Amino acid sequence: MISGFIFRALEGKIIVAIAMLLGIAALVPALNLLTAPDSALHIPTYAMSLFGKYLCYALLALALDLVWGYCGILSLGHGAFFALGGYAMGMYLMRQIGPRGVYGNPVLPDFMVFLNYKELPWFWYGMDWFVVAIAMVLLVPGLLAFVFGWFAFRSRVNGVYLSIITQAMTYALMLAFFRNDMGFGGNNGLTDFKDILGFQVQADGTRAVLFALSAIVLALCLLISSAIVRSKFGKVLVGVRDAESRVRFLGFRVENIKLFTFVVSAMMAGIAGALFVPQVGIINPGEFAPANSIEIVVWTAVGGRGTLIGPIIGAVLVNAGKSFFTGAFPEFWLYALGSLFIFVTLFLPRGIVGTVQHGFKAREAMKAATDAENGRADVGTVAQTVQAAE
Amino acid sequence: MNTIAETRAKSLLYLEDVSVSFDGFKALNALSFVVEPGELRAIIGPNGAGKTTMMDIITGKTRPDTGKVLFEDTIDLTKKDEADIAQLGIGRKFQKPTVFESHTVWDNLELALNRDRGVFGTLFYRLTPEDKARIEEILDTVRLTHRAREYAANLSHGQKQWLEIGMLLAQEPKLLLVDEPVAGMTDAETVETAILLREIAKTRSVVVVEHDMGFIRDLGVKVTCLAEGSVLAEGSIDFVSSDPKVIENYLGR
Ligand SMILES: Nc1ncnc2c1ncn2[C@@H]1O[C@H](COP(=O)(O)OP(=O)(O)OP(=O)(O)O)[C@@H](O)[C@H]1O
Ligand SMILES: [Mg+2]
Numbered sequence: 001m002i003s004g005f006i007f008r009a010l011e012g013k014i015i016v017a018i019a020m021l022l023g024i025a026a027l028v029p030a031l032n033l034l035t036a037p038d039s040a041l042h043i044p045t046y047a048m049s050l051f052g053k054y055l056c057y058a059l060l061a062l063a064l065d066l067v068w069g070y071c072g073i074l075s076l077g078h079g080a081f082f083a084l085g086g087y088a089m090g091m092y093l094m095r096q097i098g099p100r101g102v103y104g105n106p107v108l109p110d111f112m113v114f115l116n117y118k119e120l121p122w123f124w125y126g127m128d129w130f131v132v133a134i135a136m137v138l139l140v141p142g143l144l145a146f147v148f149g150w151f152a153f154r155s156r157v158n159g160v161y162l163s164i165i166t167q168a169m170t171y172a173l174m175l176a177f178f179r180n181d182m183g184f185g186g187n188n189g190l191t192d193f194k195d196i197l198g199f200q201v202q203a204d205g206t207r208a209v210l211f212a213l214s215a216i217v218l219a220l221c222l223l224i225s226s227a228i229v230r231s232k233f234g235k236v237l238v239g240v241r242d243a244e245s246r247v248r249f250l251g252f253r254v255e256n257i258k259l260f261t262f263v264v265s266a267m268m269a270g271i272a273g274a275l276f277v278p279q280v281g282i283i284n285p286g287e288f289a290p291a292n293s294i295e296i297v298v299w300t301a302v303g304g305r306g307t308l309i310g311p312i313i314g315a316v317l318v319n320a321g322k323s324f325f326t327g328a329f330p331e332f333w334l335y336a337l338g339s340l341f342i343f344v345t346l347f348l349p350r351g352i353v354g355t356v357q358h359g360f361k362a363r364e365a366m367k368a369a370t371d372a373e374n375g376r377a378d379v380g381t382v383a384q385t386v387q388a389a390e
Numbered sequence: 391m392n393t394i395a396e397t398r399a400k401s402l403l404y405l406e407d408v409s410v411s412f413d414g415f416k417a418l419n420a421l422s423f424v425v426e427p428g429e430l431r432a433i434i435g436p437n438g439a440g441k442t443t444m445m446d447i448i449t450g451k452t453r454p455d456t457g458k459v460l461f462e463d464t465i466d467l468t469k470k471d472e473a474d475i476a477q478l479g480i481g482r483k484f485q486k487p488t489v490f491e492s493h494t495v496w497d498n499l500e501l502a503l504n505r506d507r508g509v510f511g512t513l514f515y516r517l518t519p520e521d522k523a524r525i526e527e528i529l530d531t532v533r534l535t536h537r538a539r540e541y542a543a544n545l546s547h548g549q550k551q552w553l554e555i556g557m558l559l560a561q562e563p564k565l566l567l568v569d570e571p572v573a574g575m576t577d578a579e580t581v582e583t584a585i586l587l588r589e590i591a592k593t594r595s596v597v598v599v600e601h602d603m604g605f606i607r608d609l610g611v612k613v614t615c616l617a618e619g620s621v622l623a624e625g626s627i628d629f630v631s632s633d634p635k636v637i638e639n640y641l642g643r
Contacts, residue, residue, distance in 0.1 A: 005514055233512035235497055239490045246488045249449060250561060251476030252507045260509045 009227035017309050018219045025215035029208035048211050049279050054316045055214040056276035061299045061311035063268035069306035071261050072241030077166030078269050079293035080173050081141035085270025090190035090283040092133035097194045111185045121183040137274040138267045145266030153255040167290050174288030189284025214275045298341045304351025402427045402595050408457030417443040419619035430591035432606045433599045435616035436640045441599045445567045449482050450475045481563035485570050487550040491543035499525045502557035532556035548579040566596045572605050584608035
């Protein structure tokens, strides 16, 4: 049953993408660790970490594609799930600092000592165990998505209204996390991490492993997503996106379908956040900013929603562009991002991958047509391919 | 003469005194309507008579303000939602054909097939030989075998209507509600559709709403004329179309 489910996922493009990600997972750390710093092939650690960050964003975009591209739920709050996953990981990393903090308190993180906490808040208990932290990375975003989705989908909140309340959700969380008495470090968030599972966070070796993990986890989530969208469930999802009432009148529980997808997607976003935090070394309430969630939508739209691979490419390209712009012309980045979104919406509504795929289908149809003229294919197939491409 | 209780006990679908209003406008006004098992029924009536609203009420899309809506005498449909009602065995074709355009004809039917509709049931679903045979059979019934692998978006208007009827068949409903199936069809397609519906009605009850009087004549079944939210006349097509109230309210317009 499970093997059939996974096997179905392995369609041509997905196999190539997974192979490439696994290749990157091996090659980039190797070029970082095994080559001399002056070698032409050497990849400096900062570049590897930067690329690792893009891979986390790619996973986040993939998560959004599942709900937006396939199920038609335009979530403008996915940054919240990402940030929650990040905070869960950040809490673990804070607890690993132990007595090495500025105040040398063996239990309380520096910010708590500074804010006169007498003891650890209950929700920090157990977060010094990696297994618990990882469980929270999945559970907290998953639970928030479940509760939120339970109410929203049951009361049939749709379209713009749903988008607006997801924005409100991430905004409310941002305000909450900014408060010092929430117990998450307020404004400054969580930072100054020392080690993870006993390995120094800053060490090249650790960074290489974190990079490789990001690529592997992305590949795994791509596999799972592909299995989901290619199953009958995935076809129902597209049905919900295109003709929700038809799905309902066929006897499907649309609210359960949406809820499941939303929760899976939120968990993926949480994992992305957890991989992100040790690589950038900080998590703060700014990650909940509504604008962040909107940026995810831009990456997904640029790459091509409803294609799984598109959002991954979109996230990497747009963020590479962002790194370049914020280095070279910092004041222009927002204009560039805005123009990009307008350009894509107007001229590339299918996004990069969507447009290429469409082009391929059209070319195949053309070829079939010429073949037919030369008497090599029967007219029926031509008509079918031409129509399929339209 | 049957008592009301007997009529109700024998019925597949039973509506009594159903009223619903939208912003003070009475779309249905004390409507009573009974469908028996295995019956094919035609419904006519002017625009805005409440034909589609009646289907909305039966399928759980709209809740009536007052009145009884019973399925198989015991099941109160006003307490159930669309998915429940579909699972009970009531299928519905919309006035505007609604199929999944970005899926193939085959996939449309596969989705409609009356199988486990839960999240995990669909995630791990595999096409069995029986399901395959059933889909092929339906494709044949709705005359779409040759287009099975095409996207539904590329079908003609009439073919979309048929595909939607095929999807209803895949649901294996006990009662099929069909809203204006021949709107936008060619004459030949209309004739074919009448044959198709009669064929379908051999094994289940069907309620057809239509404006096309030629088509209604082809069906040759009991006709109910609705106007202003209640029944104006009921009987054979000749009986109904000679009723002066029907002529005044509908045919004469
Ligand atoms: N959800 C709604 N909100 C407000 N008014 C509605 C709603 N649904 C139906 N109506 C009104 O109820 C009346 C009955 O509409 P209905 O669609 O049932 O008519 P119909 O008999 O199907 O007509 P047609 O032949 O044009 O399809 C119309 O005046 C319509 O505007
Ligand atoms: Mg109508």
